[in-house]
Amino acid sequence: MYKLALLTILSLFLSTANATAQSRDFDGIWSGSLITSNGDENEITLYIEDNNVYSVYIDEDGDRAKYKMNEVIWSKGYGEQISFVWMNKGGVWTETQMYSLVWLDSNRISVHHLRHVSNEDGESGNTDWGYSSEGILRKE
Template identity: 85%
Template sequence: MYKLTLLTLLGFFLFTANTNAQSRDFDGIWSGTLTTSNGDDSELTLYIEDNNVYSVYIDEDGDRAKYKMNEVIWSKGYGEQISFVWMNKGGVWTETQMYSIVWLDSDRISVYHLRHVSNEDEYDTNTDWGYTSKGILRKE
């Protein structure tokens, strides 16, 4: 009986801590334009559900779908923010993209983005390049 009571109390505290940690509802599809540190614009659409963030792509039927093919995907919400990171590797390159997402209001989120790519070269070392971008996404 003691263990059951302890587990029930622990579950209650964990549930309360988790619900208080995320104070905004980010759920939905968000899209907009990010401007890079080079001055270029890129379109971005994110699908957010229960603090899980996914890139969006057009599938073979022409519908938008969650992109889950990156080898590493992680997202975590806290307060008015969500952080989203994905990593991928192919051939001689490895890539990391990080997104810091801030709730502005029920129709807008602010996004700061970092892309960092490394490439193996012929001297058994790596070269790297990257950029930052930022912008506002609107809820669809």
């Protein structure tokens, strides 16, 4: 009986902890500018749905759509943050982009971004380059 009561209490605790792990609703379309480490400004729009983050592109009809073409996409929300990573490969290059999103309020999220690209360099190995950026996105 003691084990059953303990298991019941434990399962209630775990289900409550899991249900409250993501305490903010990031769902929606967020857009704004990120300033790169070398001073450039990049416009970005993200579509977030159930802690899944997608880049946004303009489709053939001129409408915005979720971009799902990257080979590896991963996102996870916890508390007031979502982490989003995508990877892609084409020709001689491989690219990884990582985003850390922090809830500021119902209209703003803070974004820290890292881009890292490698290029095959014949038999001698790879070259690489990258940059970081940050900024505030606003909910549309």
